[in-house]
Amino acid sequence: MSRIGVFICHCGENISRTVDVERVAAQVGNMPGVAFATDYKYMCSDPGQTLLKKTIQEQKLSHVVVAACSPRMHEKTFRKAVESAGLNPFLCEMANIREHCSWVHENREEATVKAIEIVGMMVERVKKNRVLPAITVPVTKRSLVIGGGIAGIQAALDIADCGHEVILVEREPSIGGHMAQLSETFPTLDCSQCIMTPKMVDVANHPKIKLYTFSEIELVEGYIGNFQVTIKKKARSVDEDTCTGCGVCMTKCPQKKIPNKFDQNIGMRTAIYVPFPQAVPNTPVIDRDNCTWFKSGKCGVCQKVCGPGAVDFEQQDRLIVEAVGAIVVATGFDLYTIDEKPKGSPIKGYGEFGHGKIPDVIDGMTFERLASASGPTGGRILRPSDGKEPKQIVFIQCIGSRAREKGISYCSKVCCMYTAKHTMLYHHKVHDGQAYVFFMDARTPGKSYDEFWRRSIEEEEAVYIRGMVSRLYQKGDKIVVMGSDIAVGVQVEIEADMVVLATAVMPQKGADTLAQKLGISYDKYHFYSEAHAKLRPVECATAGIYLAGACQGPKDIPETVSQASAAAAKVMTLFSKDKMEREPIVARVREAGCVGCFACKKVCAYGAVEEKEIRDRQGNLIKVVAYVNPGVCGGCGTCQATCPSKSVELDGYTDEQIVAMIEAL
Amino acid sequence: MDARVKKKKMILSQGTMDVDFVRKVEALSDTSVRRCFQCGKCSAGCPMATFMEHPPNRVVRLLQLGQWRRILEGRSIWYCASCETCSTRCPNKVHLASIMDALRKLSWDAEGPSKESYVQLANKLFLQNIRSYGRQYEMRLAAVFNVKSGQFLKDLSLGPKLLAKGKLKMFHSKNRNLSEIGKIFTRIEEMRKNGEAL
Numbered sequence: 001m002s003r004i005g006v007f008i009c010h011c012g013e014n015i016s017r018t019v020d021v022e023r024v025a026a027q028v029g030n031m032p033g034v035a036f037a038t039d040y041k042y043m044c045s046d047p048g049q050t051l052l053k054k055t056i057q058e059q060k061l062s063h064v065v066v067a068a069c070s071p072r073m074h075e076k077t078f079r080k081a082v083e084s085a086g087l088n089p090f091l092c093e094m095a096n097i098r099e100h101c102s103w104v105h106e107n108r109e110e111a112t113v114k115a116i117e118i119v120g121m122m123v124e125r126v127k128k129n130r131v132l133p134a135i136t137v138p139v140t141k142r143s144l145v146i147g148g149g150i151a152g153i154q155a156a157l158d159i160a161d162c163g164h165e166v167i168l169v170e171r172e173p174s175i176g177g178h179m180a181q182l183s184e185t186f187p188t189l190d191c192s193q194c195i196m197t198p199k200m201v202d203v204a205n206h207p208k209i210k211l212y213t214f215s216e217i218e219l220v221e222g223y224i225g226n227f228q229v230t231i232k233k234k235a236r237s238v239d240e241d242t243c244t245g246c247g248v249c250m251t252k253c254p255q256k257k258i259p260n261k262f263d264q265n266i267g268m269r270t271a272i273y274v275p276f277p278q279a280v281p282n283t284p285v286i287d288r289d290n291c292t293w294f295k296s297g298k299c300g301v302c303q304k305v306c307g308p309g310a311v312d313f314e315q316q317d318r319l320i321v322e323a324v325g326a327i328v329v330a331t332g333f334d335l336y337t338i339d340e341k342p343k344g345s346p347i348k349g350y351g352e353f354g355h356g357k358i359p360d361v362i363d364g365m366t367f368e369r370l371a372s373a374s375g376p377t378g379g380r381i382l383r384p385s386d387g388k389e390p391k392q393i394v395f396i397q398c399i400g401s402r403a404r405e406k407g408i409s410y411c412s413k414v415c416c417m418y419t420a421k422h423t424m425l426y427h428h429k430v431h432d433g434q435a436y437v438f439f440m441d442a443r444t445p446g447k448s449y450d451e452f453w454r455r456s457i458e459e460e461e462a463v464y465i466r467g468m469v470s471r472l473y474q475k476g477d478k479i480v481v482m483g484s485d486i487a488v489g490v491q492v493e494i495e496a497d498m499v500v501l502a503t504a505v506m507p508q509k510g511a512d513t514l515a516q517k518l519g520i521s522y523d524k525y526h527f528y529s530e531a532h533a534k535l536r537p538v539e540c541a542t543a544g545i546y547l548a549g550a551c552q553g554p555k556d557i558p559e560t561v562s563q564a565s566a567a568a569a570k571v572m573t574l575f576s577k578d579k580m581e582r583e584p585i586v587a588r589v590r591e592a593g594c595v596g597c598f599a600c601k602k603v604c605a606y607g608a609v610e611e612k613e614i615r616d617r618q619g620n621l622i623k624v625v626a627y628v629n630p631g632v633c634g635g636c637g638t639c640q641a642t643c644p645s646k647s648v649e650l651d652g653y654t655d656e657q658i659v660a661m662i663e664a665l
Numbered sequence: 666m667d668a669r670v671k672k673k674k675m676i677l678s679q680g681t682m683d684v685d686f687v688r689k690v691e692a693l694s695d696t697s698v699r700r701c702f703q704c705g706k707c708s709a710g711c712p713m714a715t716f717m718e719h720p721p722n723r724v725v726r727l728l729q730l731g732q733w734r735r736i737l738e739g740r741s742i743w744y745c746a747s748c749e750t751c752s753t754r755c756p757n758k759v760h761l762a763s764i765m766d767a768l769r770k771l772s773w774d775a776e777g778p779s780k781e782s783y784v785q786l787a788n789k790l791f792l793q794n795i796r797s798y799g800r801q802y803e804m805r806l807a808a809v810f811n812v813k814s815g816q817f818l819k820d821l822s823l824g825p826k827l828l829a830k831g832k833l834k835m836f837h838s839k840n841r842n843l844s845e846i847g848k849i850f851t852r853i854e855e856m857r858k859n860g861e862a863l
Contacts (some may be wrong), residue, residue: 457702
């Protein structure tokens with residue numbers, strides 16, 4: 001026989017104004033199983049909690065119901081109080097008579113009746129509550145960071161500086177990401193390379209960071225605190241330990257006209273190459289698709305000239321398995337191109353801008369490479385078509401972004417600022433030139449951002465024209481830009497030498513595939529989803545996986561760095577204990593009833609359902625049933641609702657409890 | 666103003682954006698047109714905006730693009746009552762009333778525009794009379810204005826009434842110190858030539 005204690009809270013006047021709390025206490029006191037019922041002005045206050053604890057001991061209560069506000073507000077408070085009185089915390093339930101009753105009703109009589117019913121339901125429910133022991137999970141204090149851009153670098157350095165081992169995996173031959181490509185950064189115009197390369201070197205030299213470049217994630221298994229990650233280390237064809245980075249191989253390579261992706265394909269590289277001189281690690285890689293040796297079996301010059309003998313044509317892809325406790329995903333972004341897209345793709349190109357076929361129509365990142373001192377033109381702004389300096393340059397914002405019909409409805413966030421920066425860089429380099437910007441809105445929220453944008457207009461003489469461009473076309477060696485100034489209300493035409501498009505920020509290609517490997521969710525654009533937009537912005541819904549940077553949505557550098565440090569802090573919180581304790585609200589499979597259809601496995605958002613073999617004493621397989629890994633289960637209850645044989649139950653929310661509540665009505 | 670002129674496409678280049686004129690406006694009005702970000706507050710509070718083909722914010726916008734002809738071809742600057750509401754409320758301290766003033770001054774020498782309002786024609790004829798007679802000769806002012814502006818019958822019915830009341834004289838009279846007045850004009854012309862005055 002249960003001895004239930006019910007505590008009705010006035011919540012100041014929030015509840016007692018519309019609900020006759022004394023009557024509720026009197027009525028509930030007569031319910032079967034209730035040993036004690038009382039009301040109090042503020043249950044959550046210190047005296048209120050003391051009353052709760054004292055009563056549990058004096059009345060020898062077996063279960064507790066607190067009728068007050070939403071469990072979201074104070075469930076933890078009361079369960080803690082119950083625990084300190086010697087009862088299992090999961091034998092305490094809250095009846096919500098504030099948000100669900102007093103706040104939404106005016107009639108005192110009706111509200112009181114409703115409150116009695118709500119409390120009555122919870123009394124019936126709490127009778128079925130079971131003691132739930134806390135679940136502890138061991139934690140492997142090593143972390144994986146996916147992506148070696150500024151987000152991944154910052155997160156890796158922060159975690160490693162805290163003394164934990166970090167495995168940093170980068171797909172490209174060098175870390176650095178997009179930030180290494182930028183010339184200067186807003187709003188202070190400091191050189192991107194100057195602030196980026198020291199951090200890259202720090203990563204390379206850090207004793208706690210293990211760097212895998214030219215590598216990809218192959219497989220992720222396990223759960224929070226206990227992941228096993230398989231990393232594919234692609235064949236570099238150069239031995240990283242032997243290579244001294246002297247660069248002789250690159251000077252001797254006969255294949256010299258391969259477009260360099262790092263320079264947005266306007267600069268050229270050799271077949272054995274480092275993407276840029278400051279690359280980390282400074283070990284070349286052979287591009288096997290373009291190397292004469294790999295194409296025809298001839299050449300091999302690099303191997304002959306290599307002093308230490310580091311070039312190895314026989315090298316194979318390797319698979320490495322690493323055990324980690326937490327994963328930071330920092331895979332960054334890619335840029336939209338205006339080219340034609342294959343049929344069926346939701347993203348369309350821009351025929352009115354020439355589908356990318358006008359040579360002097362470039363994107364913002366290409367302009368960065370032109371403006372960069374280490375770029376293919378040595379920092380001079382020159383037209384890709386004829387190498388002339390453009391005297392009239394037109395920038396067009398919102399290319400792809402904020403265009404639902406192009407499949408992208410969001411704002412790319414960074415373009416307004418980087419275009420303002422571009423006009424300044426242009427003005428600094430081409431003194432007799434004129435920059436024009438076509439824009440719809442200037443979105444410059446951020447510290448010193450709007451001032452920066454205004455500076456580009458007021459001091460650096462950029463002409464901003466509000467209104468989108470309708471069409472671009474080549475006329476002789478000029479590009480005619482047809483737009484309109486909506487402030488004047490007339491059409492505008494500019495004969496430009498060069499046009500720079502601020503193309504939309506999109507997730508990296510293959511972001512969806514990686515998400516599927518990790519078991520994390522993503523939106524329709526393939527940006528990764530956070531657990532809560534406001535209150536859990538750096539965590540995935542999948543426990544133990546954290547987000548940093550533009551893989552979650554368009555972000556600028558300051559924001560990316562902040563989020564990377566925040567993700568690192570979350571990882572360090574997890575690593576601060578040897579074992580982590582989690583709420584035991586998890587699903588449990590009744591193996592006798594389970595037929596092994598695994599409908600639950602399909603619907604599980606957390607990847608918590610595993611297959612378990614049941615064998616007899618001789619070791620013969622009897623059947624395969626579902627097993628819910630309590631370390632991974634998020635306690636959502638979807639499996640319980642799905643199971644056709646009613647063999648999965650969520651602890652704390654069992655069918656028995658729910659039915660008891662309904663029957664109490 | 667002809668609607669087609671007002672709506673004519675702007676061809677923007679360093680050649681078509683007259684920065685020098687804009688600099689003159691900025692110097693005369695002691696304000697910067699580049700500071701304006703087209704919030705529209707000036708036009709929102711302007712009591713004369715409904716009569717203008719280019720409301721105050723657009724006047725500044727056209728200046729930003731060096732398109733002063735479009736402003737002077739219209740009547741906006743002449744409708745401005747110099748109430749300074751715009752200047753008082755501008756969040757960027759763009760002194761629009763001063764800009765209007767400066768534009769009116771600069772329109773004196775501007776070729777072509779101002780045709781529609783004929784304000785500068787009236788001003789010029791007025792000063793010509795002063796120079797010729799040392800004082801105003803209204804009959805001639807009205808007659809020449811009507812001929813030059815092509816509105817031969819403009820205000821003709823007012824003539825007899827004014828004549829009857831002695832407000833309009835048939836014949837001119839001359840100032841005694843006509844040569845002194847002539848010197849003032851010569852001096853101003855010299856100053857203008859030397860860039861000491863507008």
